[in-house]
Amino acid sequence: xxxxxxxxxxxxxxxxxxxxxxxxxxxxxxxxxxxxxxxxxxxxxxxxxxxxxxxxxxxxxxxxxxxxxxxxxxxxxxxxxxxxxxxxxxxxxxxxxxxxxxxxxxxxxxxxxxxxxxxxxxxxxxxxxxxxxxxxxxxxxxxxxxxxxx
Amino acid sequence: xxxxxxxxxxxxxxxxxxxxxxxxxxxxxxxxxxxxxxxxxxxxxxxxxxxxxxxxxxxxxxxxxxxxxxxxxxxxxxxxxxxxxxxxxxxxxxxxxxxxxxxxxxxxxxxxxxxxxxxxxxxxxxxxxxxxxxxxxxxxxxxxxxxxxxxxxxxxxxxxxxxxxxxxxxxxxxxxxxxxxxxxxxxxxxxxxxxxxxxxxxxxxxxxxxxxxxxxxxxxxxxxxxxxxxxxxxxxxxxxxxxxxxxxxxxxxxxxxxxxxxxxxxxxxxxxxxxxxxxxxxxxxxxxxxxxxxxxxxxxxxxxxxxxxxxxxxxxxxxxxxxxxxxxxxxxxxxxxxxxxxxxxxxxxxxxxxxxxxxxxxxxxxxxxxxxxxxxxxxxxxxxxxxxxxxxxxxxxxxxxxxxxxxxxxxxxxxxxxxxxxxxxxxxxxxxxxxxxxxxxxxxxxxxxxxxxxxxxxxxxxxxxxxxxxxxxxxxxxxxxxxxxxxxxxxxxxxxxxxx
Amino acid sequence: xxxxxxxxxxxxxxxxxxxxxxxxxxxxxxxxxxxxxxxxxxxxxxxxxxxxxxxxxxxxxxxxxxxxxxxxxxxxxxxxxxxxxxxxxxxxxxxxxxxxxxxxxxxxxxxx
Numbered sequence: 001x002x003x004x005x006x007x008x009x010x011x012x013x014x015x016x017x018x019x020x021x022x023x024x025x026x027x028x029x030x031x032x033x034x035x036x037x038x039x040x041x042x043x044x045x046x047x048x049x050x051x052x053x054x055x056x057x058x059x060x061x062x063x064x065x066x067x068x069x070x071x072x073x074x075x076x077x078x079x080x081x082x083x084x085x086x087x088x089x090x091x092x093x094x095x096x097x098x099x100x101x102x103x104x105x106x107x108x109x110x111x112x113x114x115x116x117x118x119x120x121x122x123x124x125x126x127x128x129x130x131x132x133x134x135x136x137x138x139x140x141x142x143x144x145x146x147x148x149x150x
Numbered sequence: 151x152x153x154x155x156x157x158x159x160x161x162x163x164x165x166x167x168x169x170x171x172x173x174x175x176x177x178x179x180x181x182x183x184x185x186x187x188x189x190x191x192x193x194x195x196x197x198x199x200x201x202x203x204x205x206x207x208x209x210x211x212x213x214x215x216x217x218x219x220x221x222x223x224x225x226x227x228x229x230x231x232x233x234x235x236x237x238x239x240x241x242x243x244x245x246x247x248x249x250x251x252x253x254x255x256x257x258x259x260x261x262x263x264x265x266x267x268x269x270x271x272x273x274x275x276x277x278x279x280x281x282x283x284x285x286x287x288x289x290x291x292x293x294x295x296x297x298x299x300x301x302x303x304x305x306x307x308x309x310x311x312x313x314x315x316x317x318x319x320x321x322x323x324x325x326x327x328x329x330x331x332x333x334x335x336x337x338x339x340x341x342x343x344x345x346x347x348x349x350x351x352x353x354x355x356x357x358x359x360x361x362x363x364x365x366x367x368x369x370x371x372x373x374x375x376x377x378x379x380x381x382x383x384x385x386x387x388x389x390x391x392x393x394x395x396x397x398x399x400x401x402x403x404x405x406x407x408x409x410x411x412x413x414x415x416x417x418x419x420x421x422x423x424x425x426x427x428x429x430x431x432x433x434x435x436x437x438x439x440x441x442x443x444x445x446x447x448x449x450x451x452x453x454x455x456x457x458x459x460x461x462x463x464x465x466x467x468x469x470x471x472x473x474x475x476x477x478x479x480x481x482x483x484x485x486x487x488x489x490x491x492x493x494x495x496x497x498x499x500x501x502x503x504x505x506x507x508x509x510x511x512x513x514x515x516x517x518x519x520x521x522x523x524x525x526x527x528x529x530x531x532x533x534x535x536x537x538x539x540x541x542x543x544x545x546x547x548x549x550x551x552x553x554x555x556x557x558x559x560x561x562x563x564x565x566x567x568x569x570x571x572x573x574x575x576x577x578x579x580x581x582x583x584x585x586x587x588x589x590x591x592x593x594x595x596x597x598x599x600x601x602x603x604x605x606x607x608x609x610x611x612x613x614x615x616x617x618x619x620x621x622x623x624x625x626x627x628x629x630x631x632x633x634x635x636x637x638x639x640x641x642x643x644x645x646x647x648x649x650x
Numbered sequence: 651x652x653x654x655x656x657x658x659x660x661x662x663x664x665x666x667x668x669x670x671x672x673x674x675x676x677x678x679x680x681x682x683x684x685x686x687x688x689x690x691x692x693x694x695x696x697x698x699x700x701x702x703x704x705x706x707x708x709x710x711x712x713x714x715x716x717x718x719x720x721x722x723x724x725x726x727x728x729x730x731x732x733x734x735x736x737x738x739x740x741x742x743x744x745x746x747x748x749x750x751x752x753x754x755x756x757x758x759x760x761x762x
Contacts, residue, residue, distance in 0.1 A: 039705060043729070079174030086167040089159075097217040098159035098226075109708060135736055139743070284723050291730045295737055302741060307748045311757055314674070314741045321681050321734050322668060328688040328727065329661065335720070336695040 007061025017059035024052045028125075035121035036114035042121040046128025053133045062140050071137050078130030084123040088116055154204040158213040158226050160197065161236065161279055162289075165190055165272035169265045176261035187264035188247045191271060195240035202233040206632055212281070220342055225281040230632030231482075235278050235410055237629075238486055241613075242401050242493045243271055249497050249606035250394040252599070253504060257392065263303065269296040270398060274406045283331050283341045287324065290374070290407050294320045297403055300395045301387050312383075312390035319383040323373030330366035333359050347419045347641055355421070364420055368429070371415070375408020377467060378437040381460055385444070388459065389452035389509070393500020396452060400459045401493035405485055409463065413470050417640045422473060430471030435565050437464025442572040451499045451509045454580055455492065461573060462488045462535065468566065469550040470637065472557050479634045480549030486630075487542040487617050491534040494610040498528035501599045501607065502584065511580055516589030520596045523604045525585040527611035532581050534614040536574040542617020653694055661687035674742045674752045678735065685731045689724045696720030 008014060028048030035041030057065035092100035106113035168190045176183040204211055205228055212227040214220075228236070247267065254260040273293025280286050298320065302313035335341060337359045338349040350360060369380065376384040388400050416422055416430075441461025448454035466488065469481025501524045502517060503509055518525030534541040537548075547570055554563035598604065620629055664687060667680025696717035704718035742752070749757050 043725070076174065079170055082170035083167070083174060086163060086170060089163060090167075092216065093156070095217065096156070097214060098163065099216040101216060108706065139736075139740065284726070288726060288730065291734070295733055298737055302744070305744060308759060310741055310745050310748060311759060314738065314745060317734070317738050317741060318668065318677060318681065321738070322665075322684065325661075325681075325684045325688050329691060332688065332692040332695055332720075335692070339717075341719070341723075 007063060009059050013059045017055050021052050021056060024055070025049060028052065028129075032121050032125035033118065034111070036117045037109055037111065042124025043128055045121070046125040047132060049125065049129045050132035050136075054136050057136065057140065062137075066137065069133060071134060071141075074130045074134035074137060076130070078127050078134060081123045081126030081128075081130060085120065085127070088119055088123065092116075152204065152208070152211065154201055155211045155213055157197075158201070158211060158228060158279060159215065161194060161275040162226075162272050164194065165268040165275065169268035169272065172261055172265050172268070176264065177259070183261040183264040184251045187267055188244070188251060190268060191240050191244040191247050194271075194275075195237070195244050198233065198236040198240045201228055202237055202629070202632075204228075205230050205233040206628055221340070221345065224285060225342065226279050227281045228279055229636050230634075231410070231414070231636040232278050234482065234486075234629060234633035235406055236275065238489050239271075239274055239278070239402050239406060242489055242610075243398065245606045245610050246394045246397050246401075246493060246497070248609075249397075249500075249603050250392075252602045253394060253500060254392065256504070257303065263300070263392070266296045266300050266303075267395070267398070269293075270300070270403070274402060277406055277411060281343050283334070283343055283346065286343075286411060287327055287331060290327070290411070291324055293403060293407060294324065294374075297391075297395070297399060301391045301399075303392050303395070304390070308386075309390040312386035316383045316387035319373055319380075323370045323380075326366045326370035326373070330363040330370065333363040333366070337363075343415075343419050347421075350420065351641055355423075360420060364416070364426070367412070367415055367420075371408055371412040372433070375404050375412055375463060375467070376437075376460055377408075377433045377463070378440050378460070379433075381437070381440070384460055385453055385456045388456035388496075389450060393452075393496055393503065396455075396500070397493035397496040400456065400496055401489045404459070404463060405466075405489060409466055409470070409485065412467075413637060417637050419641075421641050427471050427473055430467055431559070431562060434464045434466075434468030434471055435562055437461065438468065438566065438569040439464075442569045442576065445576045446572065448576075449511050451502065451511050451514075451580060451584065452496065453509075454511070454576065455495050455499060458495075458535065458573065458577065459488075459492055461569065462492065464569075465547065465550055465566065468562070469546075469553065472550075472553050472559070474553055474557050475634060475638050476549060476556060477553035478637045479630055480546055480553050482633050482637075483620065483630055484543070484546035484550060486620070487534055487546050487614070490610055490613050490617065491531045491543060494527060494531035494607060494614060495535065497603075497607055497610065498524050498531065501603055504599055504603070505596050506593060511583045513590075514584040514593075515587045516585070517593065517596065518585035519589050520593065521585075521598045523598060523607065527607040528585065529581055530611040530614045532577040534617065536577045537570050538574075540618065541614055542620070543614075545618045545621055654691065657687050657691040657694065660690065663687075672754050674745065674754060674757075677754070678738050678742065681738070682731070682735060685727070685734075689727055689731075692720045692724050692727070 028045045031040040031048060032042055032045030035045065053065060053069050056068060089099045092098050092102055095102040101115035103115035105115050168186045172183045172186055201211070210227060210229045212225050215224045215226060250263065254263050257263065270293050273289045273296065276289030277286055277293065280289060298313055298317040301316050302309050334346060337357065338346045340346045340349060373380040388396050391399060416426060438461050441457045441464060445454050445457035445461065448457060462484070466481050466485050469477050469484055499509065501521065502514065505521060506514065508514065530541070534543040537544045551563050551566050554566060620626060661684050664680045664684030667683060668677050671677055671680060696719065698714065698716050701714050701716035704715045704721070706712065745757060746752060751757065
C-alpha cells in the first residue's frame, strides 16, 4: 500500500503546533500590550505573533496556513498598522508637534501610562505581524512555483 | 511657531502615508494609485517653494519632533541647501510621476510601482531634512531598498542581475557609513549633526578617529554617489530600471543620497581640509573622464546615459570640491541642470522604448519624423547636458571651468574642457543615430507616445532651455546663493544651527 | 582596544566574503557578517565598565548603566538588516529561477 503524502510535517509536530499556537498568540499580544512597562514592545510582540502563523505554515503546509491567514490579509494588516502609525503621528499636531504625546502620561509601572506609546506599540505590532508573515508567505510562493515545474 | 516650521515633517510623512494608503486600497481601486502618486509630489513641490521662501527669510527652519528639544529630541530642519534640493527633487519627481501614469500601464500591478516610488520620495526627503546622523542612515536605507526593488521591477534576467549588484554594493556602502557613525558617536557622544560639528571643532583637528570615520564616509557615500572607483553598479542598475525610475535614480537619488549627504557631512560636520579637497578634485576629474570615455562606445541608449551621469556627477563633485564660492555655485547649478536634463533624457529614452520596444541605438534612426515631441525634447536635454550656449548646462560648466582656473587648477580646467567636448560628441552621436537620418522600414507604424508623457517631457525641456535664467541676480539670490552660502560657510553654519 | 579591533577584523571577514566568494548565498552571508560587526561596534561603544542594562524597574536606583542610545540604534539597524537580507534573498531566488545557478561568474552578462 502506497502511503499518500500529506502536506506538512508529522503528527507530533502538528499536535504540538495546534496546542501551542493560541498560547503563543496570546503571549505575543501580551508583549505588545505591555510594551510601555516591560521589555519588548511592538516589534518583539509582533515577531512572536508572526511566528505563530509561520509555525502553522511549517506544520500544516502552505495551503493550511494560507486558509487561516491569506497574503492579502497580511498585506491589509500591515497597511492598517502603518496607517494607524501615521495617523497617531499626525494627531500629535493637536499639541503642536509631529509625533507629540498628546495623552496624559500617567505614572511609571502602571498599565495606563506613557500616553500614546501603547497605541504606537499596537500599530507597530500589526505592521510587524503582517509584514513578516507576508514576507514568509511570499518566499514560499517561489518554492511552490518550482515544484509545479517538476 | 512659524507655519513652515510646524509642518516640515510633512515632507516625509505625506509620501509615506500615501504609500501606505496605496498598499491598503490601491490594488482594488483602479486609477487611485496614479492620482495619489501624481498629486503628492506636485503638492509637495508647491510646499517646497514655500520652504525655500521661508529659508531665504529666516535662514533656518527647525521642527522639534514630538516637542522634545535637543539633546534629547530629534530635529528636522531645512536650511538654504536643503530647500534648494527639496525644490529640485519635487519638481523632477512631479514630472516623472506625470510621465509614469501612462508609461507604467505596460507593466502588471502598477500600484506596487507607486508604493515604492512614494517610499523613495519619503526616503530622499528624510535624508534632506534630517538633522540627525542616524536618521540619515535610516532614510538612506529606505530609499536605497525601494530603489533596489524597483530596479528589479521588470523581473527579467538582466534586471535581476543589476538589482542584485546594486543591492549588494549599496548595502556595503551603508554599512561603511554605519561604522563611521559608530566611531563618530564614540568620539562625540552625540548624534545631532550640528552638535557633533561643534564638538569636533572644539576638540581640535588631528584626531585619528575622525580621520578614520572620514575614510569610511568617503567609501560609503562614494558608493552611493558612484564616484569612480566605486561606480561599478551604476551603469548596470540605471538602465535596467523602468524609465521613470531610471530618471529618479540618475536625476535625484545619486544626488540627494550621494552628493548632498557627502558634502553636508564633509563640509558642515567634519570640516574640509586641503588634502580632502584634493582627493575629491581627483575623484571628480577621474569620474568625468571615465564616464565620458566609457559612454563613447555604448550602443544601448540608456546605458550611454548612465555613463554620462557618471561623468556629470564628476563635474558636480569637482565644482563643489574646489571650495571657492564660484566653484560651489557652479557645482550646485550643474546639479540642478543635470537633474533636469538627465531625467529628461532618460524619459525620452523610455519613450523610444515604449514606442519601438528597443534600446539599441544602431537599430533606431529617423524617429524624429514619427515622434516629433520626443525628438525635440531629447535634443533639448542633450544640448543642456552637452553644454550648448542658450541652455542651462552651458553656463554651469562654464562657471565650473572658470572657478578651476580662478583657483589655480589650470590642468584640471583643461581636463574639464576636454571632457566637455567628449560629452558633446557622444550625446550628439546618440541623438543623430536615434532621431535623425532616414526612417527604417520597421518603424513605419511607430506612433508618438501618449499625451501625459509628452507633457512631462515638454515641461522638463522648457526648464532645460530656460535654466540659464537662474543666473539673473534676483533669482540667483533666492535659489542658488542661499544654497551656496551654506557650503561656503561650512562649519560656521552649524555653529548657528547648534545654538539652541 | 582589542575588542574594538576585533569588530573591524570581523567586518573585514565579511568584506572578504562579499568580494571574493562566487556563490550568491555566500555573498549575502558576508553582508550579514559585516552588519553584525557594525552592530557589535556600536554596542561596544555604548558599553560602560560594570554597567547594567538601562531598564528602570521597581525599587531600583539608576547608578551605573550602559548607554541606552546605541541599543536603540542597533535595534533599528537590525530591522533594516532584516529588510535588506530579505530583498537580497528574494533576488537570489529569482536569479536561481532564471539562470539555474548561484555562481556569480556564470550570471554576469552585463558588461562594458
